[in-house]
Amino acid sequence: MDLKTLPIDSPDARIAVAVLLIPLISAAVIALALRRRGGIAAAISVLAAAAVAVGALQLALAGGRFQASVEWLRFGSFSISLGIRFDDLAALMLSIVGIVGLCVHVFSLTYMADDSAKARYFAGLSVFMFSMIGIVLAENLFMIFVFWELVGFSSYLLINHWFERPAAAAAAKKAFIVNRVGDLGFLLGIVACYWLQGTVSLGELAARAAAGSLIYSRAVPLLLFCGAVGKSAQLPLQVWLPDAMEGPSPVSALIHAATMVAAGIYMLCRIHVLMVPEALNVIAWVGTFTALYAAVCAIPQRDIKKVLAYSTVSQLGYMVAAFGLGRGGAGEGAAMFHLTTHAFFKALLFLGAGSVIYGCHHEQDIFKMGGLRSRMPLTFWTFTIGVAAIIGFPGLAGFFSKDAILALAFENNRAIFALLALTAVLTGFYMVRLWKIVFLGACQSDQAKHAHEGGIALVLPLLALAVLAVLGGYRGLYPHDVFAGVLAEVPEAEGSLQTFLLIASILIVIIGAGAALAFYRPPASGISEDSLERASPGLFGALVVWQQSFDRIYGYYVAKIQQRFAILLNYVDIVGISGIAVRGVAGIAEMAGMGARKVHTGRVSTYVYWFLAGVVVLWAFAAGILSLQR
Amino acid sequence: MHPSLESYVLLSALLFVIGFFGVLLRSNTLVIYMSLELMLVAATLALVAFSQYNGTIDGDVFVFFILTVAAAEVAVGLAIIVALFRRKQTILVSDLDSLKN
Amino acid sequence: MSQILFTLFSLFTVVCAVGVVASKNAVNGAMCLLLCLAGVAGLFVQLHAYLLAFLLLLVYAGAVVALFLFIIMLLDTQGGRAWRFQGLQLAAALVGLGLLLAGLNLLAVRGRLPAPVPVVSAGAPLKNYAYQLFTTYLLPVQVIGFLLLIAMLGVIVLSKRFDAKGEA
Numbered sequence: 057m058d059l060k061t062l063p064i065d066s067p068d069a070r071i072a073v074a075v076l077l078i079p080l081i082s083a084a085v086i087a088l089a090l091r092r093r094g095g096i097a098a099a100i101s102v103l104a105a106a107a108v109a110v111g112a113l114q115l116a117l118a119g120g121r122f123q124a125s126v127e128w129l130r131f132g133s134f135s136i137s138l139g140i141r142f143d144d145l146a147a148l149m150l151s152i153v154g155i156v157g158l159c160v161h162v163f164s165l166t167y168m169a170d171d172s173a174k175a176r177y178f179a180g181l182s183v184f185m186f187s188m189i190g191i192v193l194a195e196n197l198f199m200i201f202v203f204w205e206l207v208g209f210s211s212y213l214l215i216n217h218w219f220e221r222p223a224a225a226a227a228a229k230k231a232f233i234v235n236r237v238g239d240l241g242f243l244l245g246i247v248a249c250y251w252l253q254g255t256v257s258l259g260e261l262a263a264r265a266a267a268g269s270l271i272y273s274r275a276v277p278l279l280l281f282c283g284a285v286g287k288s289a290q291l292p293l294q295v296w297l298p299d300a301m302e303g304p305s306p307v308s309a310l311i312h313a314a315t316m317v318a319a320g321i322y323m324l325c326r327i328h329v330l331m332v333p334e335a336l337n338v339i340a341w342v343g344t345f346t347a348l349y350a351a352v353c354a355i356p357q358r359d360i361k362k363v364l365a366y367s368t369v370s371q372l373g374y375m376v377a378a379f380g381l382g383r384g385g386a387g388e389g390a391a392m393f394h395l396t397t398h399a400f401f402k403a404l405l406f407l408g409a410g411s412v413i414y415g416c417h418h419e420q421d422i423f424k425m426g427g428l429r430s431r432m433p434l435t436f437w438t439f440t441i442g443v444a445a446i447i448g449f450p451g452l453a454g455f456f457s458k459d460a461i462l463a464l465a466f467e468n469n470r471a472i473f474a475l476l477a478l479t480a481v482l483t484g485f486y487m488v489r490l491w492k493i494v495f496l497g498a499c500q501s502d503q504a505k506h507a508h509e510g511g512i513a514l515v516l517p518l519l520a521l522a523v524l525a526v527l528g529g530y531r532g533l534y535p536h537d538v539f540a541g542v543l544a545e546v547p548e549a550e551g552s553l554q555t556f557l558l559i560a561s562i563l564i565v566i567i568g569a570g571a572a573l574a575f576y577r578p579p580a581s582g583i584s585e586d587s588l589e590r591a592s593p594g595l596f597g598a599l600v601v602w603q604q605s606f607d608r609i610y611g612y613y614v615a616k617i618q619q620r621f622a623i624l625l626n627y628v629d630i631v632g633i634s635g636i637a638v639r640g641v642a643g644i645a646e647m648a649g650m651g652a653r654k655v656h657t658g659r660v661s662t663y664v665y666w667f668l669a670g671v672v673v674l675w676a677f678a679a680g681i682l683s684l685q686r
Numbered sequence: 687m688h689p690s691l692e693s694y695v696l697l698s699a700l701l702f703v704i705g706f707f708g709v710l711l712r713s714n715t716l717v718i719y720m721s722l723e724l725m726l727v728a729a730t731l732a733l734v735a736f737s738q739y740n741g742t743i744d745g746d747v748f749v750f751f752i753l754t755v756a757a758a759e760v761a762v763g764l765a766i767i768v769a770l771f772r773r774k775q776t777i778l779v780s781d782l783d784s785l786k787n
Numbered sequence: 788m789s790q791i792l793f794t795l796f797s798l799f800t801v802v803c804a805v806g807v808v809a810s811k812n813a814v815n816g817a818m819c820l821l822l823c824l825a826g827v828a829g830l831f832v833q834l835h836a837y838l839l840a841f842l843l844l845l846v847y848a849g850a851v852v853a854l855f856l857f858i859i860m861l862l863d864t865q866g867g868r869a870w871r872f873q874g875l876q877l878a879a880a881l882v883g884l885g886l887l888l889a890g891l892n893l894l895a896v897r898g899r900l901p902a903p904v905p906v907v908s909a910g911a912p913l914k915n916y917a918y919q920l921f922t923t924y925l926l927p928v929q930v931i932g933f934l935l936l937i938a939m940l941g942v943i944v945l946s947k948r949f950d951a952k953g954e955a
Contacts, residue, residue, distance in 0.1 A: 665710065689793040710883070714813055716816075721808055727847070746916065768945075
């Protein structure tokens, strides 16, 4: 699949650059001029998001596929260029970013209506849109890295939106630092790729792969995968995503569900030409373990957003596993397909959760909700569609994408298939648990009793995403086969395998959902309590420990090992560097100065002695004792 | 029996060194100055000795110039010492330390 | 004979030189300088440089030392101390002594001085001096004249007393 190379000022390229820069301009205008005018800032940001969505769809559906770049820096033989690589993969991702971004922006209009720092929030959203589109359109690994960091920064900005809360500040720091760890591997991978291949341009790498002249190594794809591990919250760097729920719900929807965390998967698909079987194996297993681990973690959660966060980690694990399993394009197809459907239904779920939280006056504990079905019907129905999609209810988007992944797993690695199937059962279990406790049953608190729908700006995005969650799985419905480059690669089971998988999927749904529906009952008295906790405190306690294990390990490492190392380095710095090196050098200069001062005694006799000394030296020269030659 | 050239040169060196020690070790400016003159005289002695033993007259003529220069130098030097005395009321070299440090 | 005379005069000169350097009283020092110059004049005579001997006595002993005495008495010194040995001074003195000995050693062992020529001329007549001064050494004569002029001017300027308004 060759792309045309267009000059940077052709119409298509211009639209792409415009789509990239409009959010940046919006952010700049808000940051510079509209700090206090939240309303206008919100309007500008939403308009920018709308423009981006329109531009993205225009490019994806009507425009051609191309690449364009300009050279930016040149040091001798080393040059860095900035460019756009717009193939089907980028078109698909751009459409997702545009649509989900618009929905989230509209949702934020109401959700953040009485927030005191609205302008900062919308500026942050615009910065994020700019950075994310940058990753999508980037033509070489260097550009991806630059926008990668920008995305991490905007995530920090937005998680930290209510920075007066110490939990939010700590979560933002944690997100950024954990991402940084992954980014170190990413950067090493880029450097190694450049060192090995001589180029970091994706177009160049694709061309070389097609020509068979690519140099393969095991280290480069694994190092680049480190970046995905950090950004997409895979084991062992998944600890930041649940904490990132401190940010507002629309932020969680956009960044930590649909787009930013998916950037890791997207990046993997971009560099798929560099993959070797050993690296793919590692990637597949990391994804599988992540999926299973997160699914187990989600079961004992009380906070509605935390459940969704762990669910996101688990689904990302699915995508990563799918990528790792694939041979010859099937992996990318399956991963991107699931990414697309996941973006729709996860954003829907998060926005629905946002609507619920808004309706219950910012209450996030699910055991204080309940009975919202009658009080918030639209939210209820859209949320139900989202839950059904994620558990793989036949006919909805999630069913098709999950099926594709399970098919891929069944063909390539039975062990992974078993684990992914188990994870699907658990997914059904905890999602239906969430759904039941939040919406069904009786109201557990006054806030739940007075809950109501939030208004058109909250409901409209929910409806739009619900439609996409239903229809998104039917690949035939995508207009003109636009994303054929990606979606055609999605593996489809045939014949007996197809039937087997169909039955297996339905069984998974029934077991998972049925168990949850049956097991979780509202408590007899008004005390909000988890049924599992009530039934078997040991198991519940074990699950909680399972969830906290990573945080505890990291906490121990930081406190005991890293902190001590830091203290040691501090000591070295104070004594060695500033003490000996800096003050020592100054001291030496000072002593030299004092010594030189002492020479000027002002007494004539001293100077005469110096004359004598000079005469001695001259005499030594004359006598041949001292000599300037060897 | 004439004394050899070496003896004259030795004598000249001895006088020179004595004058030098005087410059080094005395603190009275005038005595230092006199020791300086002693050194000059030693140099003239050596010059004359060499001129005699080489049979030329150049050394002698040069002594003329040394004598003249010495006279001029003494005049100016003593004027400076007098001016210094007017300023500092002392002629001891150890007291002349305004350039200290 | 000349050897004895030489020894006598040189001894006399050296003793007086030490007296110049070592005497406590500056006036005593000046007197010793005078005698030292007399000794050197005797040595000059032995070297058949009669004109120079007399010039030495006239100019040096007569004018320079007299000037010294004037200034010593003008400044009314309290009499300085003789030498006192401090650490560094002692070291420097020893270095100087060492240099002297080394120099003498060099002279004795490796000196390439011409073998003592039993001398020669009974002294040059005055005419020779004049001839050299006015032909070969004309330039230095003119320069010396200039130098004397400047020295005179310098002394006049230096010895002016300036009052508070900066006028002489």
